[in-house]
Amino acid sequence: MKNPKGLLSEEDEIVRQDLKKTMSHHESEILNVQRNFAGSSARGLADNLSTSVNLHHAHCIIGQSAFMRHLKTYLLKVAKTDSTVLITGETGTGKELTAEAIHQYSSRQHKPFICINCAALPENLIESELFGYDKGAFTGAYASKHGDFEQANGGTVFLDEIGDMSSCAQAKILRTIESKEINHLGGKKSILVDVRIIAATNHEPERLLQEGKFREDLFYRLNVARIHLPPLRDHKEDIPYLIHWYIQAFNQQFGKTVTGFTKEALDLLMHYDWPGNIRELKNLLEATFINLPCEKISIVNLPDPFRKRLQETEELPRNERERLLSALFVSNWNKSKAAQRLHWSRMTVYRKMVKYNISRNSP
Numbered sequence: 001m002k003n004p005k006g007l008l009s010e011e012d013e014i015v016r017q018d019l020k021k022t023m024s025h026h027e028s029e030i031l032n033v034q035r036n037f038a039g040s041s042a043r044g045l046a047d048n049l050s051t052s053v054n055l056h057h058a059h060c061i062i063g064q065s066a067f068m069r070h071l072k073t074y075l076l077k078v079a080k081t082d083s084t085v086l087i088t089g090e091t092g093t094g095k096e097l098t099a100e101a102i103h104q105y106s107s108r109q110h111k112p113f114i115c116i117n118c119a120a121l122p123e124n125l126i127e128s129e130l131f132g133y134d135k136g137a138f139t140g141a142y143a144s145k146h147g148d149f150e151q152a153n154g155g156t157v158f159l160d161e162i163g164d165m166s167s168c169a170q171a172k173i174l175r176t177i178e179s180k181e182i183n184h185l186g187g188k189k190s191i192l193v194d195v196r197i198i199a200a201t202n203h204e205p206e207r208l209l210q211e212g213k214f215r216e217d218l219f220y221r222l223n224v225a226r227i228h229l230p231p232l233r234d235h236k237e238d239i240p241y242l243i244h245w246y247i248q249a250f251n252q253q254f255g256k257t258v259t260g261f262t263k264e265a266l267d268l269l270m271h272y273d274w275p276g277n278i279r280e281l282k283n284l285l286e287a288t289f290i291n292l293p294c295e296k297i298s299i300v301n302l303p304d305p306f307r308k309r310l311q312e313t314e315e316l317p318r319n320e321r322e323r324l325l326s327a328l329f330v331s332n333w334n335k336s337k338a339a340q341r342l343h344w345s346r347m348t349v350y351r352k353m354v355k356y357n358i359s360r361n362s363p
């Protein structure tokens with residue numbers, strides 16, 4: 001986090017001070033480790049991190065790329081306000097994690113963070129789920145029930161996939177944001193609710209506006225603070241940090257002592273495009289851990305579905321040893337198929353396997 005003169009920049013200093021105030025000892029320890037990692041090698045990362053890692057800590061946003069640093073600074077500033085926030089980005093880029101971090105750093109942190117998946121809410125249940133109902137409001141309403149907004153009172157409501165809600169439901173959300181009150185279904189009186197709204201979408205909001213899927217009035221009401229999370233392929237320099245973080249976490253979860261990846265395996269992960277972004281990386285690591293017999297993860301330990309995805313994307317590293325290893329890996333160690341992929345003869349494959357000391361069991 002230091003500038004070339006070795007001084008903390010003003011932004012870094014703000015982050016440091018704010019984090020000191022708001023983070024527990026453990027969390028700031030993790031941040032310190034991340035700071036120390038800046039500029040060090042992936043192997044260096046592996047020797048540093050503290051032993052206790054909680055996978056579900058909302059504020060454990062991992063990454064040291066310029067983007068990630070900017071994000072952490074910005075979300076602390078946003079957290080100090082009560083403005084509505086619109087978060088965009090492909091699936092698995094960390095929209096929910098970011099929303100939760102804003103909540104955790106805000107003065108609302110001791111109140112609920114309620115996540116509503118708008119895409120999964122059937123149209124006929126939206127009102128009762130979001131705003132609740134009074135006893136007798138409809139057949140089967142034997143008792144009155146609080147909706148999500150009321151449950152979140154004092155806290156934050158995260159509206160995920162806002163563009164997948166009907167225009168009518170969006171209008172009701174807008175009314176609630178503007179008036180700060182809700183009405184139970186079948187209820188006569190209005191109820192005041194104090195919630196902060198953070199919304200997210202996987203799609204480009206401006207395109208949703210053009211297509212008429214995002215109400216213009218709601219868009220402008222939500223789009224006060226805007227955060228765009230880029231796909232992982234655009235900040236691959238964070239991959240070693242993420243890998244390291246999740247290795248620590250899964251070591252704890254699975255009771256293992258994995259130390260890291262072989263260079264070839266790490267290179268393979270660095271060359272892959274990660275269409276499912278950070279979620280895909282995390283799931284790959286978890287799947288690898290389940291069946292892992294050793295302490296160092298090599299290409300042969302990566303799960304089969306990942307091999308298939310590589311076959312589809314043809315993402316192969318450039319250096320000859322890595323290309324050969326990757327080709328063998330995606331061809332399930334069939335040397336003829338690997339030779340075809342590389343446009344080499346089978347003999348060349350054999351020769352280079354000897355040259356580079358590659359066998360199916362080699363690390």
Ligand SMILES: Nc1ncnc2c1ncn2[C@@H]1O[C@H](COP(=O)(O)OP(=O)(O)OP(=O)(O)O)[C@@H](O)[C@H]1O
Binds near residue numbers: 093095
């Ligand atoms: N920067 C990060 N550091 C560590 N873990 C992360 C980071 N970003 C995302 N993750 C993890 O990746 C997974 C997916 O993140 P999240 O659910 O926030 O993504 P999303 O953008 O909301 O996805 P979707 O659009 O599919 O709902 C989660 O397990 C989350 O903890």
